[in-house]
Amino acid sequence: MTAGIKTGLVGLGLVLAAWIAIAGGRRLLMGTVMGVEAARKAPIPAPALDEPHGTATRETAVFAGGCFWGVQTTFEHMKGVVDATAGYSGGTAATATYAQVSSETTEHAESVKVVFDPARISYGTLLRVFFSVVHDPTQLNRQGPDVGTSYRSVIFYTSPEQEKVAQAYIAQLDAAHVFPKKIVTEVVPLKAFYDAEEYHQDYAEKNPNNPYIQICDVPKVAALKAQFPELFEEYKGKK
Numbered sequence: 001m002t003a004g005i006k007t008g009l010v011g012l013g014l015v016l017a018a019w020i021a022i023a024g025g026r027r028l029l030m031g032t033v034m035g036v037e038a039a040r041k042a043p044i045p046a047p048a049l050d051e052p053h054g055t056a057t058r059e060t061a062v063f064a065g066g067c068f069w070g071v072q073t074t075f076e077h078m079k080g081v082v083d084a085t086a087g088y089s090g091g092t093a094a095t096a097t098y099a100q101v102s103s104e105t106t107e108h109a110e111s112v113k114v115v116f117d118p119a120r121i122s123y124g125t126l127l128r129v130f131f132s133v134v135h136d137p138t139q140l141n142r143q144g145p146d147v148g149t150s151y152r153s154v155i156f157y158t159s160p161e162q163e164k165v166a167q168a169y170i171a172q173l174d175a176a177h178v179f180p181k182k183i184v185t186e187v188v189p190l191k192a193f194y195d196a197e198e199y200h201q202d203y204a205e206k207n208p209n210n211p212y213i214q215i216c217d218v219p220k221v222a223a224l225k226a227q228f229p230e231l232f233e234e235y236k237g238k239k
Helices: 010-022 068-076 123-134 160-175 211-227
Strands: 059-065 081-089 109-116 153-157 186-189
Touching: 059 068, 059 123, 068 081, 068 109, 068 123, 068 211, 109 123, 109 153, 123 160, 123 211, 153 160, 160 186
Parallel strands: 153 186
Antiparallel strands: 059 109, 059 153, 081 109
């Protein structure tokens, strides 16, 4: 999707609203918490395997699940998350710009780097939220209205333990048929993370009335609060 469309023009908001209405309330925008993730009344099962408790006070996780605006704002509303940064992973430094990534030729995915305190929230809990309210892990190379490999579902693990937990959780969810289709999330090592341009940082928080944010991202935060009230907190901005 081009940068012009993604800025959330009023026309886009009207088109998407009409699409939802025509669909007879089926809420076709899966992954934007307008679909099965939003309609879910109870959280998905917790991971049977999680990282062991250690002494570290900071750990980094990187996720890609569609437009990074919504992914970032959802994680920022979680207790134990110290920081969340929008950026790019999967390609090279030379192509880590929004204009180039939007061309769908760079191998980058719009990603979010999450720094968290493992004493307050576990990696497994982040995965649970990622799979339940952040995005739809069964959509291949798209999320809702955003189409292309830059919107693919990816877990970029930063340690062998993260890889083990992520792979085990995907197998657990697939075996339990939690989703109507098989999970397509990639689990790959993090080679590099490149911060996105400053105007992308906290975009959803700074532009709450943008039609794209209203339709695609505000419901994600609402779903987090409804499904995981014990994890939810109001975001007070970058420290």
